[in-house]
Amino acid sequence: MTLVPVAAVSGASPASAVTNQFKGMNWARVGDNFTTGTHVLEGLSSSDSYSTVVGKANTIYNGMAALGVNTVRLPINTQDTSTSWWTAYRGTIDAATGRGFKVILAYWEDGAASGGKITNTSAFMTMWNTAVAAYGANSQVYFEPMNEPHGYSSADWRNFAASWLSAHPSVPKGRVLIGGTGYSQDLRDLCNDSRFSGTLLSYHYYAFFYGTKTYEQWLSDFGTRLGSCSSRAVLTEYGAQMDNGLDYNNAGGTDNFVRYLRAVTERQRALGMGGVYWPAIGGKIASGKTWDPYSMYSRSGSGTSQILTVRNSSGANRIRYGWGL
Secondary structure, three states, X not given: OOOOXXXXXXXXXXXXXXXXXXXXXXXXXXXXXXXXXXXXXXXXXXXXXXXXXXXXXXXXXXXXXXXXXXXXXXXXXXXHHHOOHHXXXXXXXXXXXXXXXXXXXXEOOXXXXXXXXXXXXXXXXXXXXXXXXXXXXXXXXXXEOXXXXXXXXXXXXXXXXXXXXXXXXOOOHHHEEEEOHHHHOEXXXXXXXXXXXXXXXXXXXXXXXXXXXXHHHHHHHHOOOOOOOHHHEEEEEOOOOOOOOOOOOOOOOOOHHHHHHXXXXXXXXXXXXXXXXXXXXXXXXXXXXXXXXXXXXXXXXXXXXXXXXXXXXXXXXXXXXXXXX
């Protein structure tokens, strides 16, 4: 596989010794970000102009900022950059950076990928070349080559990710997040691969990956697949049910979600790891509902007057605790 390098950009910087500068949330498409269409995120419309997207995004970011958010993780795919939607969609990025937010652009599997593996390298690289040309020189924008590359073996994924780095030699490594193996859930092989020295690493950790555990077991397990990588790892996806009244302030809580989220945020804070909660709005729709049960907010209003309301204040408190706030 040969990937063609793109032009140099400025702003080289190393990865931080800790990553808790990332206090973020994912803004997702209703129904999840895996789509062969464009990413029309919750609250947006496919007919929106660039200025309308900027206006809507700013009202949504106002709601996020009230909790201390300074980072948003946004999906990108080959349809976003190869259609007219790209002009409007850039408003989500520009509104974020315009207010000082960091933006993580992450590729979600689409028609150019299947089963967790890139199947159309040309379309994939054209997409990234477009995004890098637009934002490579913007120090607030970070690039995550692929979300959850579970179709690859560890060796194949590391080779592919290294080729992405080689194809973008002047994108600062400190602004690249390489996903762990599997569903971005194991960083150990990447951390031990010198080709990724200086990059950040993207780590996903959900309760449904690992079943039911005690609080102490969650504390112990969280670090298992981090290996020695915690100083470069960003927890780019983690989440728990926020729509059923669970008390995440209860240190003696017996619900598995409560034990999980309390343990994750305890370890995250202790390690100085950044976190990007899944999701703020959008995401997977549960049976009998019109929202993702993990979503931090319910959304009301319309147009450029949208309001985010926290679903569970104790859950929000734990997320803030994990961020070090």
